[in-house]
Amino acid sequence: MAxxxxxxxxxRGLQCDxxxxxxxxxxxxxxYTAEQMQRFDRGRDFEFAFKSTFPDGIDLSAELHRNVDAxxxxxxxxxxxxxxxxxxxxxxxxxxxxxxxxxxxxxSPKLGExxxxxxxxxxxxxxxxxxxxxGFLYDDVLVLADVxxxxxxxxxxxxxxxxxxxxxxxxxxxxxxxxxxxxHCREVRTFNVVYSGIDDFVVTNxxxxxxxxxxxxxxxxEAMKEILxxxxxxxPTGQHCLEPYACPYQHYCAQGVRQMSLF
Ligand code: SF4
Numbered sequence: 001m002a003x004x005x006x007x008x009x010x011x012r013g014l015q016c017d018x019x020x021x022x023x024x025x026x027x028x029x030x031x032y033t034a035e036q037m038q039r040f041d042r043g044r045d046f047e048f049a050f051k052s053t054f055p056d057g058i059d060l061s062a063e064l065h066r067n068v069d070a071x072x073x074x075x076x077x078x079x080x081x082x083x084x085x086x087x088x089x090x091x092x093x094x095x096x097x098x099x100x101x102x103x104x105x106x107x108s109p110k111l112g113e114x115x116x117x118x119x120x121x122x123x124x125x126x127x128x129x130x131x132x133x134x135g136f137l138y139d140d141v142l143v144l145a146d147v148x149x150x151x152x153x154x155x156x157x158x159x160x161x162x163x164x165x166x167x168x169x170x171x172x173x174x175x176x177x178x179x180x181x182x183x184h185c186r187e188v189r190t191f192n193v194v195y196s197g198i199d200d201f202v203v204t205n206x207x208x209x210x211x212x213x214x215x216x217x218x219x220x221x222e223a224m225k226e227i228l229x230x231x232x233x234x235x236p237t238g239q240h241c242l243e244p245y246a247c248p249y250q251h252y253c254a255q256g257v258r259q260m261s262l263f
Contacts, residue, residue, distance in 0.1 A: 002069050003068070003069060003137055003140060003141065003142035004024075004140040004141070004225065004228065005140060005141045005142070005221065005224060005225075006068075006141070006142050006143070007141075007143050007144075007174060007177055007178060008023070009024060009224075010141065010177050010220070010221070010224065011170070011173065011174055011177075013220070013224040013227070014173065014220065015240060015243075015244065015245065015247065016235055016240055016241070016247060017227045017233045017235055018232065018233045018234075018235035018249070018253070019247050019249055020224055020228070021227060021228065021232050021233055022232070022249050022252070025228075025232070029249055029252045030248035030249060031249075031250075031251055032248050033246070036246065036248075039163075042163050043163040045163075046161065046162075046163035046196060047146055047161040047163070050146075050147070050159070050161045050194055050201055051132055051146070051147060051161075054130045054132075054147060054149070056130060057130040057131065057132050057147065058078060058129070058130065058131050058132065059131075059132040059133060060074055060075065060078075060131060060132065060134060060135065060144075061132070061133045068144070069142070070135075071134070071135025071142070071144060072136055072137040072142070072185075074135070075131060075134040075135045075136065075148075078129060078131060078134075079126070079127075079129065079131070079134075079150050079186070080126075081129075125152055126150055126151070126152055126153065126154040127150065128149070128150060128151060129149070129150050130147065130148065130150075131145075131147075131148045131149075131150075132146065132147060132148075133145070133146070134148040136181050136185045136186070137181070137185070138180075138182075138185055139180075139181070139218070139221055140221075140225065141177070141180075141181050141221060142181075143177065143178045143181045143182065145158050145159075145160065145178060145182060146159055146160055146161045146194075147159035147161070151189060154186075154187065155186075155187045155188065155189035156182065156186050156188050156189060157189055157190045157192070158178065158179075158182060158188060158190070158191045158192065159192050159193075159194050159203070160174070160175050160178060160191070160192070160193050160194065161194045161195075162174075162193060162194065162195045163195070163196060164195050165195060165196045165197070166195065167193060167195060167204055169244075170244045170245075171193055171195070172193070172206065172209070172210075175191060175193050175206055175210055176210045176213045176217060177217055178191070179206075179207070179210035179211065179213075180210075180213070180214050180218070183211070183214075188207065189207075190205050190207050191205070191206055192204060192205050192206070192207075193206055237250070237253050237254065241253070
């Protein structure tokens with residue numbers, strides 16, 4: 001299913017409604033400086049170094065590349081692949097005779113729905129598996145998580161990797177959207193933001209803090225969908241074009257300002 005918003009579009013939309021609209025309908029207008037491209041490269045290198053600490057991790061991007069709408073289904077296949085329900089408590093033992101092996105009940109959630117707790121079986125063992133760039137879709141928002149580790153009880157530990165050396169508010173807003181989407185698809189045990197320490201990775205568990213922000217995020221998403229139902233907003237330029245990120249559409253919006261100033 002095609003997504004409407006992504007993490008980067010949501011973050012763009014928090015900065016400017018016009019930038020969100022351009023990101024969705026005219027992204028080719030974006031221009032990034034050499035310095036911004038270098039920062040992206042540094043971020044990728046740092047992320048790669050952290051992923052290397054999970055030698056058995058499966059990288060979905062190596063299989064699916066830019067086909068991002070295929071990521072949630074493939075993620076669900078991998079997470080549910082070796083799901084081994086054990087017999088229900090009180091199930092009579094098989095005393096021989098004709099074999100009758102009905103398909104065991106599954107606790108796999110449908111995409112976009114909250115996973116049901118595995119109350120059906122005495123013990124429900126999930127494969128402990130680590131995925132890179134696992135995809136989750138909820139509320140028309142697609143997010144790809146840097147590192148997702150599934151525990152034996154089916155819960156997930158999420159690691160979002162940031163190359164900065166401090167935990168900024170923008171990192172938290174980014175993480176809050178991911179927590180919102182992923183926790184509506186699966187049970188999240190911990191959500192961690194990873195950033196750079198003096199000579200090691202710093203891992204900060206933000207699970208409780210992020211869980212309090214769901215209502216605000218739902219409102220933001222609805223507001224962004226409303227923006228995208230209409231034409232390009234005529235938002236004027238200002239300080240918001242530079243903070244928290246330098247907007248890649250500044251040259252485009254500046255043209256509009258110049259054209260207006262001719263009259
Ligand atoms: S340059 Fe400014 S007004 Fe134009 S899209 Fe970017 S943030 Fe919005």
